Amino acid sequence: MTTATATREVTYLEAISQALDEEMTRDERVFLLGEDIGVYGGAFKITEGFLQKYGEWRVLDTPLSESGFVGAAIGAAMMGLRPVVEMQFADFISCAFDQITEVAAKNHYRWGAPVPMVIRAPFGGGVHGGPFHSECPEGWFFHSPGLKLVAPSTPYDAKGLLKAAIRDPNPVIYFEHKFLYRRVKAVLPAEDFIVPIGRAEVKRSGTDITVVTYGAMVHLALEAADVLAKEGIDLEVVDLRTLIPLDKETIFNSVRKTSKAIMLHEDNKTGGIGAEIAALLAEECFGCLDGPILRIAAPDTPVPFSTPLEEYFLPKVVDVVTAARKLAAY
């Protein structure tokens, strides 16, 4: 557990830890449950020290039962608490799929019961995890009305979005990218702040081509932008940050400016979030498009384990560069 100090750089992982700690201190309704989050501090050590600080009834080690403890979080949320569930890996969220999509997502619509809870899902590849420790499950929940989805790419967004998620009156799935845990750092404000749910951010403004992305791929897009800048191709990088509800305005404004768009995500291509945004553009911004809407995403396969396979599987800087050159020339 790390406390905020205005001068020190914190990692994406520490930012998540800080958000949890500060929210638990601020609001005693907030409590955590999941596997090995207590004594062990979580598979990624995000809740290290929390058990000692908050006690075993606010940091609950659960049995190995994703459906059971997500359901329990739903019940506790309806009774006025603010549970934050940790999935040990996002991959195991499939075991709680029914509780999330049929109970949490639909309760308010069906009979007016708010379900203010957060599910933290450590997701994504590039960590040699193989098919069951690298998944990007956001696409499934993107198509489940009643859920909010966020996916930060920086320590600032990670902290601000988690606080916003905990304070939101609805079920929010918080997709934290494992690859970023210790790779991105930043100095964060000492005072309390949130990043509002529903607002994308232009992480790099440019004039020629819009790249719409989220999570770890944001950094890939920024790298590609530096390469392309040398060739006089000026990328604008839109970081969605919130996947549901989508910030159509920011996306549309960017594409109206650049008139060319690339969708970039690590999730499988078919039926991914890039498809929806491309469809929105083809539907509502058709007139402003000066070229095809390209998509860069993982192929439609599970995430392979072996290094050469995973490298081939994951989108690369060169993919963005190539696509951008193609679009620029269009």
Added chain:
Amino acid sequence: MTTATATREVTYLEAISQALDEEMTRDERVFLLGEDIGVYGGAFKITEGFLQKYGEWRVLDTPLSESGFVGAAIGAAMMGLRPVVEMQFADFISCAFDQITEVAAKNHYRWGAPVPMVIRAPFGGGVHGGPFHSECPEGWFFHSPGLKLVAPSTPYDAKGLLKAAIRDPNPVIYFEHKFLYRRVKAVLPAEDFIVPIGRAEVKRSGTDITVVTYGAMVHLALEAADVLAKEGIDLEVVDLRTLIPLDKETIFNSVRKTSKAIMLHEDNKTGGIGAEIAALLAEECFGCLDGPILRIAAPDTPVPFSTPLEEYFLPKVVDVVTAARKLAAY
């Protein structure tokens, strides 16, 4: 149980029943499992009489355990049988989501084990079923590599696709639309036939606008086409029939001809199959598009129960007509 006779009209429901009966007779590896499919003949009576004909080890009434019996089907399939699972309602497939997406879909890719099985999922609204008896879950599985998905709109396709699904070496989810069960009829060939997986069909050829759809909405599109014909707007209706793998060629050929496209489905709009097809068009057929790609789908909410709400929720003929007029005028 009804047997094929070349002269009699059969319903969509009977066509499904015939396919199961003929495949069970043809191939003794085929067996059925699910809730209440034995003595009761299934919630929709599709397997009526099967228990008497094939015995309790080929028509298994299971405990109330979707995850358990889907998992069991996977195991039996790997041992060389051809299980056909009946979900009592597609809505309950969420309880078996983990087995379907993590085990059935990934086994062959991960370690080379074929999983030749079929899951029948009675889906869709318009039957006053409310949020839990009207769902369209296909969008979730559309984004799960390793599964094949089919969704017939006619008795001929229903029979031919189910036979093809049972003979396919992979896990296939067969989405049968409850609304069509007794509403569409046709005379079917007496001899054995299949409808190959992976092939869409142009159910009405036209020159002005392409409507890409599947399931019950095919009939809605055809109705709209008749209305529009009177106004001189000539719709082409592409019935996907197979959702995965998508028949891009048929879709693209149609849009290259009409240069205008409408995506129509009953599933929620955001992240639906229409989004993927629109994205494919915007990516690979951009040059041939003469207008925005419109989407007609259910709003992003659960399926409401009350009649006026469900009527508002479901896409209507007038929606297609209005969209087509708009596109024609573009």
Added chain:
Amino acid sequence: MDSAVVAQEIKRADLLQMYYYLRLTRTLEDRITALYRQGRIVGGVYTSHGMEAIAVGYASALECDDVIAPFHRDMGAFLIRGITPGEVIAQYLGKRTGPTKGKDGNVHMGDLKRGIIGFVSHLADNLPVATGAALAFKIRGEARVVFAGTGDGGTSRGDFHEAMNFASVRKLPVVIFCNNNQYAYSTPLRYQMAIKDVVERANAYAMPGEIVDGNDVAAVYLSSRRAIARARAGEGPTFLEFKTMRMHGHSEHDPAKYVPRELLEEWKKKDPILNAEQILRQLGYGDDAYFQEVGQRVKKEVAEGVEFAERSPLPEGPEVLEGVFATEEEVST
């Protein structure tokens, strides 16, 4: 032991009130069935006909700030928690005055203000949810109890296992019951489980369990009261198996030909309302005149309910778009 003797432990007023709710439930559901037959109600109609004692018995044993997670044959519990016959019929008719404003139908209703967790079709899904509600009470140190149940078929679901296990590991203040009516739709117990009594499922969790005559409202009430007291005292969860029989089809469309007639005949004699009347007579709490008077009263209330529901407006199409997400205001209370 003779159930009238047992029933002496129960206050006269409580017993009479339970009798009233048994009659109200029966009359209300019979009326709903009639409306269904007339085609006025569409969709599924799952009744508790012949099993009314279970919901009436357990709901009568709870305090008003306790919470229930009823299953789909617990009409009596909805009524006792304060949902009116009019609201129930409005729900079935898809009217805006029903607890779900037409968003959902039949028994898929709930109301947090009245301590009712809305039923979810997916059987046993609400059991983990119930353990979470109990967890909230335990975390806040409130002496409140959750009463949740499912059917014999529902106990085969993984969520039943995960909920039972979590409740016992954390000694949560929850009572989990099974309405064992011997069938799950058309599926008999022998295809559902290999055990003789559903209560044996509780052994896997070191959870105390009890088999109760589900057609004896006094027995249901007293066993529930004991289990609730245990939970409230912090001694943990209890599992109750209420033995009963489903006297109608699974839903009203189902003739249930798969149920042996003799079985129904045998159970008809154990009708919970007849049982209750016998007890009241033996204790001198009521006679035929009184029973008739109650019958008149509930008939009138149900008739008024039908009127209310029919007078009520249907929702308007655009309301479809309302309520997907909750607002700040709703939770800042």
Added chain:
Amino acid sequence: MDSAVVAQEIKRADLLQMYYYLRLTRTLEDRITALYRQGRIVGGVYTSHGMEAIAVGYASALECDDVIAPFHRDMGAFLIRGITPGEVIAQYLGKRTGPTKGKDGNVHMGDLKRGIIGFVSHLADNLPVATGAALAFKIRGEARVVFAGTGDGGTSRGDFHEAMNFASVRKLPVVIFCNNNQYAYSTPLRYQMAIKDVVERANAYAMPGEIVDGNDVAAVYLSSRRAIARARAGEGPTFLEFKTMRMHGHSEHDPAKYVPRELLEEWKKKDPILNAEQILRQLGYGDDAYFQEVGQRVKKEVAEGVEFAERSPLPEGPEVLEGVFATEEEVST
């Protein structure tokens, strides 16, 4: 009873072979751990260190056309079913010669031809799958058995419940075991279940269960043989709880500070290899010279395995796109 006496029921050759596999497993996994420490292996490394007797014992009791659905600490079973040390190391190194051709890693391997259902991370997912394999044997009237397991933590999953229930309802030829090593990652049994022994879970299914010393290969072998015989005779499933202790961290990155040192000290004395040597000595089947000789042999085999794996090619990027769907040819056998 003294385990050497019990072990007399086992053929000398079988006991000696089990000893060999205990040593091979230990040596192979120690080598894998070393490669991990050197950074040559990436990702999770879950070993059966100190628990080798379970997989070796049950796999030795099966016929070759039986099928196993191993869990993640069953290395001995993979070896006995015919996966070579070389293939195992290739799997860990992501080489094309591993059972998954680099598509998956570590213990996530399977091979239908060798009767091994591939392990799925999601714990207990393979238990329903195992019941389905057993169902296939029952439908076809084949006298084949499925042996499947999970850990103490895995028994908390809904799929464990649904599989146990289905297996017992249909009297399927399957043996389901629990490797009770007292921890699920860092979670001790008291947070996992309220029961004293995991075997009590079987009571919920009227399934016979047995507690077995998981560190005594002879006891594991004999109890497995009994359960397998029962299943083969059509008498239905059995549940076996193998009591043992996880002697390493959950994965090799985990120092497991949460495990009391005394507990490890106590269990170190019960090491399955020492146990086996004692039995072999008492029965006069083997002496120190012999044990050393076996040690040399397995050391050589593992060394050759490492060589094979290192010589093996890595897959090429485009192979990512292969194998999402099965082809006709693959199933038309």
